[in-house]
Amino acid sequence: MASESLVRTLEDFLAGSRDAVVLEEGAVAFDLARAKYSISGERGKCLLHLWSTERNIVRRVLEAEIKNDVLRLAVQRLGQTRPSKLEICRERDRRTPSARKAARSAYQQKLRRVLERQFAGFTVAQLSTAMDLERSFGPIYTRGLLKQGRSTFAVLGVNQQETQASIDAALTFGILWLDAFRQAQDGRVLVEGLKLFLPAGTSALARERMAHLNRTAAKWQIYELGERDESLREIDCADRGNIATRLLHRTDDTVARERFAESIGRVSELVPDCEIAVLSAAEVAFRLRGLEFARARLAHTESFRNTQEIVFGVGANERVLAENNVGDLADLLRRARDIRDSHGPRHHPLWRMHPERWLESLVVRDVSAIDERLDSSSMYSQVPAFSAADRAMIDVLTVTREGQLAVVELKADEDIHLPLQGVDYWSRVEWHRARSEFQRFGYFTGHELSTEPSLLFLVAPALHIHPATDTLLHYISPEIDWTLVGIDERWREGVRVIFRKRA
Structure with missing residues (x-):
């Protein structure tokens, strides 16, 4: 070749x-x-x-x-x-299909032994990893029931060999399994709630999410299962004081833009309408319709002096801009401008890359298009809010015209996890709002923030909202004031709301 x-x-x-x-x-x-x-x-x-x-x-x-x-x-x-x-x-789980099947079968038997020993008064029923595509159930999770008279608990577990992403997603499928069994029983059996079983040391994110589920709709319990010794430990998810998150100080955009003025000018000559995002005091990103194509950053030299350099490329592809490759950057930008268009070639990788960032680039131009209550003059995109569980980036953080904080979570494609991911970000914003930390960390300076709880907006193309979304929203705590926003499928031509559904 x-x-x-x-x-x-x-x-x-x-x-x-x-x-x-x-x-x-x-x-x-x-x-x-x-x-x-x-x-x-x-x-x-x-x-x-x-x-x-x-x-x-x-x-x-x-x-x-x-x-x-x-x-x-x-x-x-x-x-x-x-x-x-x-x-x-591309597939991070490199096990062979037979190895995955063997691990899941062994875990199913192990979970049965633990349930029979730890819940002696209950009968274990219907433990299975069978596919059920109609209800979005795959073989990753072992699901079943614990029965005692007319009382029943839904059970869902996942083994330690699965990816952390699959473990974090377990609560979504646990809720759907609980609801599916309730619907099948049609009131004949009292399905009290869900018992979720996760590997030891992996429950932090699921615990954060479970803390914000509706406790009048079901009983929610989470356990960590030590697979080596088959030990079981119940995790307290009711105490929301345990949910700690860390907010980073907001970088002064004006100072950063002044520091990188030369680099910004150089890139802007090639792309006058590029989006400039200040990532930190030492790094600025350049994007075209949400597609990052270059960064300017401080680089250390052998003399320990900081100098600026521009790197370019798409995704993990990265090269330092020099005189001998300026033409390569210009060629990349020509291709990106032609392809990254609402009527561009849909199957090209540059068109398909980072659709949420593309949507975000349109939303931040006028966030009031999502809801007229939102203030377009004061917003932040890709706000880092880290917790012990993961490193989260809030798509858009803004306020209403009355100063009430609002979290906007965006999805460009169908995603079954949209509701609980939105809950993640809402809970972290609420943590910092309750402690009056946003303005101390440089956000919304000059604004008087409301003491009302934050709003949550879940935004996706109307025909790409997962069918399970309504079910999942039903089990979210009533303290969360959420709005599901369905936008026109042709959002690349402009964001237009088709419907809104509120809590």
Whole structure:
């Protein structure tokens, strides 16, 4: 395969693989959610450069093959003649189907033993990992029932070999399993609530979410199961004082823009209408319709003096801008401008990348298009609100014209987790609002913030709102004033609300 074809194959595959992992000789070498890469095809050679805080490698790519969402590469280390293998896998769970099935079957039996021992007065029934696509149930979760007379609890568990994302998603499917069984019983049996079983040390995010469910609608209980010794520990999720989150100080945009004025001017000459986002006091991002294509940042030199550099590329692809590659940046921008258009080629990776950021770039122009109560003159996008459970980024944080805080969570595609993700961000904003921290951290200066609880807006294209959304919203605590906003499917041409549904 010619070097030009290899470069294009790598670029196209990696453009749609932002969370992929890179394996060299079978071992994980890089996680592209945190690592960077660059590709060059100079002098008839395709070179792949990968780096992270832990390692740095350069490989010459000789052959490339895509199979089952895996890009298999024959590569050559610099200075060596013998080829080796490199695999880039979009699927983070690298177990074989038979290994997954065996682990899930073993966990099902283990969960049964624990339930029979720990809940002696109950009968364990209907434990299963069978597929039920109509209700969105897959084989990852073991679901079943605990029965005692006319009283029943829904049970859902997940084993420690599943990804953390699957573990964090367990509560969503637990709620749906509880509701599905209630609907099937039609009142003949009292289905009291849900018992959720998670691996030891993994329940933090699920506990945060469970704290904000409706306690009059069901009894909610969460347990951590130690699979080695089959120990069981109930986790207290009722005490909301345990839900700690950390807010970062707001960077002064004016100071940062002045510091990077030269770099901003240089990029703006190429893209006058680019979006400029201040990421920190030491870094500024440049975006085109939500697609980040460059950053200006402070770089350390050997003399320990800070200098500015501009890096460009899409996703984890990154190169330092220099005189010999300005043409490459210009070419990237020409392609992005042509493709990243409401009527652009829908199947191209540049068109499909970061749809939420594209939607966000339109919403922040006039957030009152989502709801007329919202104040377009005061808002922040991608607000970091970290907790012990994860590092969350709130899509849009704004206020109403009366000063009431509002969280806007955006989805461009169907996502079953929209309601509980919205609850995550709402709970963190509420934590800081109750402690009057936003203005102390540099947000909404000059505004008088209301003492009323924050509002939550869940926004998605009307035909891409998951069918389970209404069910999940039914079980959210009534203290959360939420609004589900369905927008026109052609939102890239302009955000237009089709319907609003309120709590």
